[in-house]
Amino acid sequence: MASVENNDTDQAGDKPRRQMLGMVAEFSQDTSLHGVKFALQTSVSSPRRILWTTVIVAQLAAFLAVITGQIIHVNQLPVLTNVITSYEDQLAFPGVTVCKPLSxxxxxxxxxxxxxxxxxxxxxxxxxxxxxxxxxxxxxxxxxxxxxxxxxQKKFLRFCMFAHSNCSHFVKTSLARDSFCESVNSVLPDDISWSRDTNETETANRSRGFISRTPGKEAGLSLLLKLEGEDRGVKLILHEPDEKIRVVNSEFLQLSPFSENFIGVKLFKNKFLPSPYRAFGDRKCQVTTGDFRHPLIPTGKYTLRACQDxxxxxxxxxxxxxxxxxxxxxxxxxxxxxxxxxxxxxxxxxxxxxxxxxxxxCDCPLPCEDLVYHTTLSSSPIGNVSDTNRENDILIHIHFDRLKIVSTEQVPDYTTGDVFGAVCLILYTGASVAQLVMTQEPLTNAVAGRSGQAHVGFLSEPSIGGQMGLFLGASIITVTELLELIVRCMYGWMRRDVRKTNSPVDVNK
Incomplete structure (x- = not known):
């Protein structure tokens, strides 16, 4: 009698195992994972089952290899560069510094x-x-x-006019290395070590920076310089109004006496991603806005040039x-x-x-944001060549060509949201890489926000979801079916353990 009971118990214990095998067989026949049904179907010949098993393993290995490379690429933090041109109603005029060697x-x-x-x-x-x-x-x-x-040293900037308004009272004199300099539209606070003018505090308080509301010469800055007989010319640089110029270098434009000079200005704005992204090759940039202060530049705007000087x-x-x-x-x-x-x-x-x-x-980090003034210079003689009264004069006209800003901005090629959104979209559609490349526009519309472009870039390259669809034919439904199978198998296995624990014990042993 006990022997019969033990046999029944064994059969009851094998029942969950048979149920799990049945669930796996059912899953293999209905799943969208290509080839699995041929590998697990008992009615298929053994050589064919071996062949399909080999194919599935090879495809899974290829999928893992490609995805590993893609994850490494994403981990390197690739970036995209967006160039945007925006037209403005007004632009802040740059600071202008003109220098000549000390006599x-x-x-x-x-x-x-x-x-x-x-x-x-x-x-x-x-x-x-x-x-x-x-x-x-x-x-x-x-x-x-x-x-x-x-x-x-005698001042050489004799006349200043900005948009038909006299700006001579905004001129500051300073020493930059061994050159005598005069600056216009400088909004730096009074600094006796930088300027010799005694009324600089009042001038700085009144100077809030020039604003250009229209392009062209009439709305720009006009300067008249009168040099001494031994002077051979001046050097001019455009800079941000709150930047201090301390050294004359090759960035300056060289202007000769007895010339009228027209300088057209284009404004470019660069914005790079801070650490851990790399903005310039292997170098990283420093956020210099807000409360950032470099030990070498306690006042004024931080720029790479100012830090190096x-x-x-x-x-x-x-x-x-x-x-x-x-x-x-x-x-x-x-x-x-x-x-x-x-x-x-x-x-x-x-x-x-x-x-x-x-x-x-002297650790001068590269700023993540900076303004660059691109200039176009054209020169011609002043009036008649025989006019000896003006042989030491220099006329300068500086103006914006257009009231526009060309912004170059780095954005992450992939963000966490981009990767997650791309995977979800591809898994949900069950599409392959080729299908996604052909349907970028609908997918772009489906992904809202700034990162839509980055989503398309991620979708059009080998991605996790794309490779699952390409190599394995998997979709989010396939993953759900697989999870259901695992849960059902675990539940059946636990029930088997419970039945073994509660089975009758053979007291005759």
């Missing part, structure tokens, strides 16, 4: 000895300084001499151990003596160009 002529208000020092510093004459008596050499104060020369000045202080002639802060820092100035300047410039200055603050 090498003798100054009647300076002592003869100070004029000799200046002349020999300009030509870097070591012999002159080494031949001086000790008492004369000791009384040389290069910082004070250069400061005096800067204060005695400040880095060179700071590097001179660290490398030379004294203040060079073109830097600011005359009263607070020790100026370099002539020989140190001549020797150290050349070595410091070489180290700066080789990026080997020992200055920890």
């Amino acid at each position: 090498k002529a003798a100054y009647p208000d300076l002592e003869p000895f100070e004029n000799d020092v200046l002349m020999n510093l300009n030509i870097k004459n070591r012999t002159f300084f080494t031949s001086l008596p000790v008492e004369d050499y000791a009384r040389i104060d290069t910082g004070e001499i250069y400061h005096k020369r800067f204060l005695l 400040a880095c060179m000045i700071e590097g001179a202080r660290n490398f030379c151990g004294c203040q060079l002639d073109y830097a600011s802060g005359w009263a607070d820092e020790k100026a370099c003596d002539p020989l140190r100035l001549i020797d150290c300047h050349a070595k410091m410039m070489e180290r700066f160009l080789n990026n080997t200055l020992p200055v920890p603050l």
Whole structure:
């Protein structure tokens, strides 16, 4: 009797297993996973079942290989670059800085000895300084001499007109390296180390920046410069109004005397993605808006150019151990003596160009957002060539060609939402890659928001959903069926364990 009961128990225990096999067989006949029914169907010959099993395994391996490569690609954070042209009702006018070298002529208000020092510093004459008596050499104060020369320099910007309004009272004078500069439309606060004007505070408070409401010369900025006889021209640069220009470099436009110059301006705006994205090759950019302050630029707008200029000045202080002639802060820092100035300047410039200055603050990150003023320059002589009264004059007309901004903006090629949305769409439709490429427009309309374009890019490339449809013929319904099969099998297996636990025990054993 006990033997019969044990046999019944075994048959009852095998029932869930048979049910699970039946569910798997049912799933294999109805699923959209291609080839599974041939691999599991008992009525199919063994060679054919082996063949289909091999094909399914190979397709699954290919699917996993392609998806692994796609995941690696997405993990590299690829980006797209959008170029957008927008027309505006008005544009903020750029700051304009014009510089010329400090005059090498003798100054009647300076002592003869100070004029000799200046002349020999300009030509870097070591012999002159080494031949001086000790008492004369000791009384040389290069910082004070250069400061005096800067204060005695005559202003050369004689006339300023912006949109038919006089703007001469907005002109600021400053020292940029060994050049005398005058700036228009600069909204920097008063900085005595940067400007020599005593009424600068009032000027800065009144200066809120120029606004262009129409393009063309009539609505632009016109300047008249009058140079001295020994001057060979000026250098001009356009910059953001709150940027401080401290060094004259190759970015400046060269303008010659006895010329009328027309400068057309186009405004470009660049916006790059911050870390962890890479904005410039392998380099990452720094968000410089908001509360960001770089140690080298405590005031004014941070730009890469301003940081590099400040880095060179700071590097001179660290490398030379004294203040060079073109830097600011005359009263607070020790100026370099002539020989140190001549020797150290050349070595410091070489180290700066080789990026080997020992200055920890000289880490100048690339800004994620910046404005770029592209210029077009055309020049012609002023009036009649025989007009000797204007041979040292320079006329400058600066204006916007169009009131438009060309914006270059980086956006993520794939975001989490893009990947999830693309997978859901492809799984839901059960479409293959080829079908998706042919139906991009409907899918674009189906995906709302800014990332619609990125969705299409993801759909048109080998993606998770696309590869599932291409290699396995799977859709979201297939995944649901597979999940249901797993749940049913687990439920049947648990019921089997429960029945084994509750089965009668053979007491005759």
